[in-house]
Every structure is written in structure tokens, then in C-alpha cells.
Amino acid sequence: MKIKFTKMHGAGNDFVVLDAVNQAISLTPAQWQFIADRRFGIGADQMLVVEKAQGAGIDFRYRIYNADGGEVEQCGNGARAFVRFVTEKGLTDKRAIRVETMSGVIEPRLEDDGQITVDMGAPILTPADVPFDSHGLQHRSEAEDNLWPLDVAGKTTWISVVSMGNPHAVQLVDDSEAAPVLTDGPLIEHHPRFPKRVNAGFMQVVDRHHINLRVYERGAGETLACGTGACAAVVAGIRRGLLDSPVAVQTHGGVLNIAWAGPGEPVMMTGPAVTVFEGEIDLPDQL
Numbered sequence: 284m285k286i287k288f289t290k291m292h293g294a295g296n297d298f299v300v301l302d303a304v305n306q307a308i309s310l311t312p313a314q315w316q317f318i319a320d321r322r323f324g325i326g327a328d329q330m331l332v333v334e335k336a337q338g339a340g341i342d343f344r345y346r347i348y349n350a351d352g353g354e355v356e357q358c359g360n361g362a363r364a365f366v367r368f369v370t371e372k373g374l375t376d377k378r379a380i381r382v383e384t385m386s387g388v389i390e391p392r393l394e395d396d397g398q399i400t401v402d403m404g405a406p407i408l409t410p411a412d413v414p415f416d417s418h419g420l421q422h423r424s425e426a427e428d429n430l431w432p433l434d435v436a437g438k439t440t441w442i443s444v445v446s447m448g449n450p451h452a453v454q455l456v457d458d459s460e461a462a463p464v465l466t467d468g469p470l471i472e473h474h475p476r477f478p479k480r481v482n483a484g485f486m487q488v489v490d491r492h493h494i495n496l497r498v499y500e501r502g503a504g505e506t507l508a509c510g511t512g513a514c515a516a517v518v519a520g521i522r523r524g525l526l527d528s529p530v531a532v533q534t535h536g537g538v539l540n541i542a543w544a545g546p547g548e549p550v551m552m553t554g555p556a557v558t559v560f561e562g563e564i565d566l567p568d569q570l
């Protein structure tokens with residue numbers, strides 16, 4: 284089966300984007316894994332599928348698959364790549380687009396300078412809705428936030444739990460470069476307290492408007508940037524009384540700018556989205 288694709292990235296978080304408005308796309312988890320494979324396939328952290336909208340007043344639907352083949356609820360960098368894709372493909376001439384995702388409608392907007400701003404919606408802060416199983420745990424309060432103790436590699440790690448449509452566990456570290464992202468990241472991702480697994484963020488506060496962030500992503504491993512992870516970290520940092528909006532988030536792949544006015548308010552994320560190349564892949568039917 285031959286499929287046309289576009290290779291894109293947002294701050295180095297890379298995507299294979301498929302147009303399911305003009306071609307039929309229905310793949311198995313093994314086929315998604317094949318596409319994501321950096322040696323045998325195309326290579327990507329996530330695959331994004333752009334479809335016709337189902338709801339009234341909505342422009343498109345877009346679906347997100349992690350490199351491990353699992354479909355997930357939300358992707359911040361992907362939302363910006365989605366806007367660049369539908370604009371460049373001539374699928375819309377709107378600059379402000381309403382798009383359905385698995386976790387609700389988000390509203391990205393193409394700015395005059397080429398950056399893309401996404402209204403990511405309000406963060407979900409109730410542990411059970413993240414979802415995080417806090418049963419029997421004693422939290423520690425810091426300003427407006429509750430920090431939860433997580434047993435990781437024989438030590439207690441204090442985390443903020445935030446959902447941006449997808450689940451995040453954010454911890455504060457002194458130095459993000461020295462943080463145990465590759466060793467503790469997978470243990471946090473698969474921690475039994477997170478029934479849907481989790482994205483693990485390691486945040487270093489530089490000053491009240493700047494952080495350094497690394498994220499070990501659920502289903503993809505450490506990526507060069509995670510948009511929802513940047514939103515979750517800034518929400519956690521503001522709630523802990525450590526940050527003031529707006530915050531520039533330095534990732535290994537670039538800077539994302541995040542603004543949040545407080546509980547119940549949407550998180551606004553601004554950053555780049557780049558098309559790298561186009562291609563066609565002959566996808567094995569049997570994998």
C-alpha cells in the first residue's frame with residue numbers, strides 16, 4: 284500500500300503527517316511503528332493524521348499516534364505542524380482553525396511572523412482526571428499546587444500532576460542537563476500510579492520567566508521538545524509560585540512561549556512548525 288506523507292517538525296519534535304482528507308488511512312499499530320522507525324521506516328516521534336471534521340463549526344479532525352503505535356489524546360507541537368500542513372496543502376485559507384482532537388477542540392492560529400499560537404484549553408488539575416491514582420498518598424502543598432510523592436528507583440520524587448488533554452508528571456530539578464531523564468523517565472512513564480502511563484517532565488527554573496525543560500514522552504522516549512509538556516511545566520511552575528506568565532521554555536530543539544492566566548483559563552502556546560520534505564512510502568501489508 285502506497286501512502287503520501289509530509290515530514291515535519293515543531294522545535295525538533297518530529298512528525299510524519301498524513302492527509303486523510305484525500306487518501307484513506309487505516310493502519311495497524313505495527314504499521315505506525317514501522318513508519319516511526321528511524322532505520323527501517325521514515326522516522327518520527329509521532330504520526331499525525333488530518334481528517335475531515337465531524338462536528339459542526341469545526342474545520343478538521345486530527346489524530347495523533349505515538350512512535351509505539353498507540354493513539355493518544357493531544358500533541359502541542361503537532362497542533363502547530365497541523366496548521367502549517369493544512370495551510371501549505373491548500374486545505375484551508377483560514378488563519379484561525381478549529382480542530383477536533385481525541386481530548387476536545389483546540390484553536391490554533393497562524394501568526395503574521397509565521398509562528399503558530401495554539402489555544403490548548405484549560406489544564407486539568409484534579410489528580411483522578413489526569414489520571415493519577417493518589418489513593419493513600421499524602422501530598423505536600425506549595426503555594427497553589429499539590430506535590431505528590433512518587434517512588435522512583437528507590438527514592439521519593441515529588442511531582443505535580445497536570446493534564447493538557449494528555450497526562451504529565453512534572454518535577455523540579457536543579458540542572459536539566461544532569462537530570463536522570465533517560466533512567467527515571469521510563470520508570471515514571473510506566474509507574475502504576477498512572478493508569479494511562481504518563482509523560483515525565485524535568486523542569487529547571489532559570490528565572491521567573493524562563494525554564495529549561497526535558498521531557499521523556501509516553502510512547503516515544505525523550506524528544507527534542509514536547510508542547511503539552513511545556514504547557515504542563517509552566518502551569519506547575521506558576522501554581523508552585525516559581526514562575527510568572529509568560530514563560531519562555533528552552534528545550535533541546537528550540538524555544539516555546541507559554542502564557543497562562545490561571546485556573547480555568549486556557550494555556551496559550553506559541554512556537555514554530557517546519558516542513559522538511561515530502562515523500563511516498565510503500566507500506567508492507569503484513570508486519
Ligand SMILES: N[C@@H](CCC[C@H](N)C(=O)O)C(=O)O
Pocket residue numbers: 296328329349355356357358359360361449450482500501502503506508509510511512
Ligand atoms: N510531543 C507531543 C506530545 C505527544 C503525545 C505524548 N507522547 C503522549 O503520549 O501523551 C507534544 O508536543 O505535546
